[in-house]
Amino acid sequence: MSLTKLDVAKRYSKALYEALASDNEVDTAKAELNALQEVLRADPELEIALSGVALDGKQKESLLNPLVASVSSQYVKNLINMLFEYHRINDLGAVIDEFNNLYNEKHGIVKAEATTAIPLSHTEKDNLAKSFGKRINAKKVELSTKNNPDIIGGVILRSSDVVFDGSIRTKIEQVKRLLLK
Structure with a gap:
């Protein structure tokens, strides 16, 4: 084989x-x-x-x-x-x-990507990385960012096995689905 x-x-x-x-x-x-x-x-x-x-x-x-x-x-x-x-x-x-x-x-380092509607400042990026790291029990988060105005607002965080979607677009879609039921 x-x-x-x-x-x-x-x-x-x-x-x-x-x-x-x-x-x-x-x-x-x-x-x-x-x-x-x-x-x-x-x-x-x-x-x-x-x-x-x-x-x-x-x-x-x-x-x-x-x-x-x-x-x-x-x-x-x-x-x-x-x-x-x-x-x-x-x-x-x-x-x-x-x-x-x-x-x-081995060193508790997680690579993640944050998608936001507008660019993040360095402070916002650092704070986001720290809070995401606490949430997933990582010692360090290496955060890259990209902008996508289609998400309207909020943030979508992705790492290899975790996705947190706090975008306004997703919240609107959830409300829309609830109203259509």
Whole structure:
């Protein structure tokens, strides 16, 4: 049975996290992994070249060597080399994403998005993040915002598994449904 990209990413990220945690290197490696992620996002052709068939092994290694050299964590170097050897280098971005998810889970960090009709001030955004964090028992909420005038007013908060809809539009729809019954 073949593993999905997500299964591979979860296995590698969990093993990496556990190894790093035992040596107290998680934060340093996280920064290096995120820097690698930025390189991959800035140059999507690099990942294609590393995982494609157009280049032979030596050419791919010459592309990979600067990435490995830019990293100080031996665990991260080993991860990159292992993914390359097992022809899974195209899973590196997914492994980094899963590593960050695991890091956030272990540290009580929740990513959420707030949708409002008008832009929030920094103070409003901070207060909203704090109150949302208390409500869902998170140590920290990394809140991104977007504006949608269609919600009329209020706020819609979304995290991976929770949605709080306090928008005026939803309240109007609820009243409308009650009146039509």
